[in-house]
Amino acid sequence: MATHTARNRRLPPEERRAQIVEAVLKVVATHGVPGATVSKIAAASGVSEGALYVHFASREEMLKAALDAIFEEMARLIDSSAGRTAPERLSHIAQHHSRLMKTQLGGFTAPWIEFIAAGPQVGLRDAVAETQSKAFEKMLKIVRDGQAEGTIRPDLDARRLTWQFYTILWTENVSSLMGLVEYIDEGHSAYSLELLLREAGADDAAFLSATPARQGPAVG
């Protein structure tokens, strides 16, 4: 699995770091945070255990770097939706997220879940919370842009709306974590999103006249 090209010597530090971070993500996704031992990381990255400590001060630093990489990925996803209306962007993000959840390793979501799951014990709590906050803020900005551009009802509380959006993503994550994929597979998640976006939409206020959630069975 490791790169190991010809006795693995003398790589530019930046590349080495990236290589290691990649390995950390893989190991965390498959073994969880507590199972991401230094020796597994070394094996996965094709680098000796000692060399790991040339590039990172501690195992915790490696994990934090991996967490950062996850955020980068998430930010990239969010940014990749630029140029559309806010509801379209949110929809794009949610669909991409759902799709990731169903893939083998769940893309960046799999290690991310593990980081959340790692809980208080690993000294990562703050780093995890901060990553969450940054992601939240990026999505909050989309909502606020939507209100500014008139595609999202301006009378809604932006933070609350973002939270509700975020909730859907999180319930997908948690469901997957618990092995209860029913939530995603049976469309509960997609349905909740659809409802949310319909309620939040500003312009063609047609559907706001009638009592909402009539034709569909459930409710958001």
Add this chain to the structure above:
Amino acid sequence: MATHTARNRRLPPEERRAQIVEAVLKVVATHGVPGATVSKIAAASGVSEGALYVHFASREEMLKAALDAIFEEMARLIDSSAGRTAPERLSHIAQHHSRLMKTQLGGFTAPWIEFIAAGPQVGLRDAVAETQSKAFEKMLKIVRDGQAEGTIRPDLDARRLTWQFYTILWTENVSSLMGLVEYIDEGHSAYSLELLLREAGADDAAFLSATPARQGPAVG
């Protein structure tokens, strides 16, 4: 040489087990499941490590017993709402849940989150999933009872509705897990519940006279 003070003797096995389970819950809540080491459990329960194995065959059994205790507590909460209408019961449960989240150790919810979070790594997967299922089924029954008694719209998909209720509870849990108590504190969670219940309420309900989600700002 040893401390030897108060040689913790001869408790009826049932009491000792309860004492240990209590300690497991405390340790899991503060250190997470992987961090709930046998030595920490021993220290927290004021019993020697060896004594733990008089009452439990393995650490895993201790954890499972704690998980059972959590379910019991949860079941007690759900059952304590009996004798009311389904919407009232769900509301009661959610309010109690929110209140627990804000307490020091989050009552049974804190260790519960950690159990979910522990993920597949710790041989507890099945036990955790089963506990989830049992809790879900109990709430599903409330919803179905509500449909039977006419307090919940019968045209809604009961599982989906229960999922949506469950989602709210879960988002509280996850928020707490991530250290983002804002979701609960700012009432997002309570608001989502309110909306959900309003939408799900049977047509003759008094509170359905006004067009819903009008006066309130956000949406579910």
Add this chain to the structure above:
Amino acid sequence: MATHTARNRRLPPEERRAQIVEAVLKVVATHGVPGATVSKIAAASGVSEGALYVHFASREEMLKAALDAIFEEMARLIDSSAGRTAPERLSHIAQHHSRLMKTQLGGFTAPWIEFIAAGPQVGLRDAVAETQSKAFEKMLKIVRDGQAEGTIRPDLDARRLTWQFYTILWTENVSSLMGLVEYIDEGHSAYSLELLLREAGADDAAFLSATPARQGPAVG
């Protein structure tokens, strides 16, 4: 397996001891000396662990008592051959021994082997050696009696001859210990014994028609 008759109370000490010793032998035969834990002995004897210490000062004492019981059994076997000529007695003993080796648990030989095998670590070394010596002396006496009664050549060194007899028994034990039953099954052992007895027989013995091993006295 344990007797356990009706809450196992108040047995005459001697019987209790015998019951426990029996259990020790069974456990040693099946689990070896290091595997003969106090809890296994308690389970096998149908007595609580604590009660074991009422009758024995320590696990080591239990093992020594078992070793004594083995010697008793062996002595009984040797004595049971009384009333015959020395060669007949030796033959009787050896046959009985071979037969025991082939039975499921090897009678007293199985635990005996385990005691030998236990090695120096269990503080039983001296007790084991003493038991061996006592058994050796009993057989030496048979040989000397044979010389006195004229059924064994008086010019042979009695100790050496006894050793050679003992050797055959021991090689059976060791073969069994190593899982190499070939030695017994293929009759090597019986053959060696036959030879030994023929060589040792006094001149007037019927089977001494040919002049065996002329110049040397005995045979291995």
Add this chain to the structure above:
Amino acid sequence: MATHTARNRRLPPEERRAQIVEAVLKVVATHGVPGATVSKIAAASGVSEGALYVHFASREEMLKAALDAIFEEMARLIDSSAGRTAPERLSHIAQHHSRLMKTQLGGFTAPWIEFIAAGPQVGLRDAVAETQSKAFEKMLKIVRDGQAEGTIRPDLDARRLTWQFYTILWTENVSSLMGLVEYIDEGHSAYSLELLLREAGADDAAFLSATPARQGPAVG
């Protein structure tokens, strides 16, 4: 706080392994196989417990490596007798064996006995039996060579003869195991060997005129 003197560093793995194997042999010889705990091995080899696991996957691997070393030694002894007639070789081997038994730790024979003695309990059964077999086969080959070269009576069953030779060695081992060195010290063992070789010898066929052990093929 710790001793820390001479932080035992950086030995080529092969040397360290040899050092550890050496220590295992010493510990096994003095404490038996079950008594050869990892901590004793660490202490005897002057290496930390952790370091042991750098070179061996488990305690069992350490024991197997020690067993291999014993076989090597034994093979070396057997091979060192090459270039002589078969009886001379067997005599050489037996004498060397007897000499070893009298030395402080019995050379490789002391731990070997312990390995045999360890019995089935310790998961070494197959490894021990295989070692036995290999050693037996090497000696069987000597006997067969002797028959081919005319120094051993060709009418004897080679396996039986080898068994009888092996028996002598084994009785030395067991005697030593039981602390009954008389067998060796008083020359019983040497005498048995002398007899065996005389009976098996082919050349000065003087004693072959009479029909010793007529009907059966082998000899005692």
Add this chain to the structure above:
DNA sequence: AATGAATGAGTATTCATTCAT
């Protein structure tokens, strides 16, 4: 910069023994 042997504190579990009941 890279290696991997070495460490020591930590892991879950076992067990002979003690002693309040």
Add this chain to the structure above:
DNA sequence: TATGAATGAATACTCATTCAT
């Protein structure tokens, strides 16, 4: 006399980290 809950030291093994090479 008998029980079995409790102990604490010992068991094999793991792992983040250090450091001589």
